[in-house]
Amino acid sequence: MTKQSPNAGQFYATAPYKDAFDIEYPQENLEGQMYVYRCKSCKRLTTEINGRLENHASDCAYRLSRANHGA
Numbered sequence: 566m567t568k569q570s571p572n573a574g575q576f577y578a579t580a581p582y583k584d585a586f587d588i589e590y591p592q593e594n595l596e597g598q599m600y601v602y603r604c605k606s607c608k609r610l611t612t613e614i615n616g617r618l619e620n621h622a623s624d625c626a627y628r629l630s631r632a633n634h635g636a
């Protein structure tokens with residue numbers, strides 16, 4: 566197996582990263598803590614959310630808006 570599959574590059578294009586890791590929610594920096602961020606809507610830390618939509622609060626405005634898209 567030395568020859569690369571012609572579809573090798575497609576894996577990255579179609580990988581479900583965008584669904585698995587949801588990091589496009591509005592974030593805000595914690596005051597006085599340079600490297601700590603949290604969701605602007607539910608105030609959970611990004612380290613708690615860890616890129617997972619279900620880790621936002623169940624009433625988080627961002628989570629609700631994403632859930633409406635069938636996630």
Ligand SMILES: [Zn+2]
Nearest residue numbers: 604607621625
């Ligand atoms: Zn949130």
